[in-house]
Amino acid sequence: xxxxxxxxxxxxxxxxxxxxxxxxxxxxxxxxxxxxxxxxxxxxxxxxxxxxxxxxxxxxxxxxxxxxxxxxxxxxxxxxxxxxxxxxxxxxxxxxxxxxx
Amino acid sequence: xxxxxxxxxxxxxxxxxxxxxxxxxxxxxxxxxxxxxxxxxxxxxxxxxxxxxxxxxxxxxxxxxxxxxxxxxxxxxxxxxxxxxxxxxxxxxxxxxxxxx
DNA sequence: TAAGTATTTCGCAAAATTACGAAATGAATT
DNA sequence: AATTCATTTCGTAATTTTGCGAAATACTTA
Numbered sequence: 001x002x003x004x005x006x007x008x009x010x011x012x013x014x015x016x017x018x019x020x021x022x023x024x025x026x027x028x029x030x031x032x033x034x035x036x037x038x039x040x041x042x043x044x045x046x047x048x049x050x051x052x053x054x055x056x057x058x059x060x061x062x063x064x065x066x067x068x069x070x071x072x073x074x075x076x077x078x079x080x081x082x083x084x085x086x087x088x089x090x091x092x093x094x095x096x097x098x099x100x101x
Numbered sequence: 102x103x104x105x106x107x108x109x110x111x112x113x114x115x116x117x118x119x120x121x122x123x124x125x126x127x128x129x130x131x132x133x134x135x136x137x138x139x140x141x142x143x144x145x146x147x148x149x150x151x152x153x154x155x156x157x158x159x160x161x162x163x164x165x166x167x168x169x170x171x172x173x174x175x176x177x178x179x180x181x182x183x184x185x186x187x188x189x190x191x192x193x194x195x196x197x198x199x200x201x202x
Numbered sequence: 203t204a205a206g207t208a209t210t211t212c213g214c215a216a217a218a219t220t221a222c223g224a225a226a227t228g229a230a231t232t
Numbered sequence: 233a234a235t236t237c238a239t240t241t242c243g244t245a246a247t248t249t250t251g252c253g254a255a256a257t258a259c260t261t262a
Contacts, residue, residue, distance in 0.1 A: 007151065008126040012133070016126045022199075023121035024250085025109040032113070032199065044208060050108065056251050058210055063249095076259045077208045092200040098123075098133065099193040101202055125220085145238060157221050159240055164219095177229045178238045204262085211256070219248065226241070232234085 015094045021067035026050065027060050031069060034083045042078050116195045122168035127151065128161050132170060135184045143179050 008016075022028055030046065047057045061081060064070045068087040073080040095101075109117075123129055131147065148158045162182060165171045169188040174181040196202075 008130060012126045012129050016124055016129050019120045019129070020124035023117055023124050025113045025117045028113050028117050028120070028199075029109060035199075035201070042208085043210095053252055054209070055211080055253075059250080062210085074259090077206090079209065088200075092202065095196050095200060096202065098129075098136075099189075099196060100136070101193065101197065143238080144240095154222050155239070156223075156241080160220080163240085175229090178236085180239065206261080207259085209257080209259105212254085214252090215250100217248100217250075220246085222244090224242085227239080229237090231236075 011094060011097070014090075015098060017067055018069070018091045018094065021064055021069055024060065026052065026057075027064055030060065030064065030081075031083070034070060034081060035088065041081055043081065044078075112195060112198070115191075116199060118168055119170070119192045119195065122165055122170055125161065127153065127158075128165055131161070131165065131182075132184070135171060135182060136189065142182055144182065145179075 022031065029050070033041065033046075043054070043057060043061060046052075047054050050057075061070065061072070065072065068084055069091065070081050071084045073082065123132065130151070134142065134147075144155070144158060144162065147153075148155050151158075162171065162173070166173065169185055170192065171182050172185045174183065
């Protein structure tokens, strides 16, 4: 199989992926909260605070995890969610380049 | 009709909207190009450069327009596309806040 | 080992996104 | 008035996203 020429650069693809993760108000709310607190929070607290179904919340958390922006720390029976600092820094860098900051 | 309490702040909603516009590699590519050139470019040139259908490109341009990130200047039979500087500055500000830059 | 708790996965339905070719549009030229 | 050109809109199909309740999971406690 010949190496398919890539249409877009890795940075472009990664920035698009992160942007998708940030493209829903709920997910932004979560990210905002986690990065402001510089701490962690529980899934259930967020669900109650936002009057949103637990399974719905879980799905959004999963997407943020998939994009690498957050990580969960098991603390039974809870799970504490935190910003993934390394990837958050990567995201910051990508947007700085995009916006020429 | 009672004023519905808003779940998310205006900034959050706007940031989500902009993120959605930036969540596709092609749209990022266009934005990147336009903001780097600090100039304009034609739809057809992009379509050829990227080997993508004209109607597909048009649809993506429409989304960027809808989010307010670009604007088209009619110059028959061409349309020149440019960054909307005012809204681009707004976007930069929103991401600066999000990333605490 | 059974019950209780927080969270996730599953199954589903509605809506949105993505991509394309064909047809329509709008403006200049013949 | 007909033609030409770049672009958009339309119609369609495949895929993804979103949201929810019910069921499953995993771990602690009684």
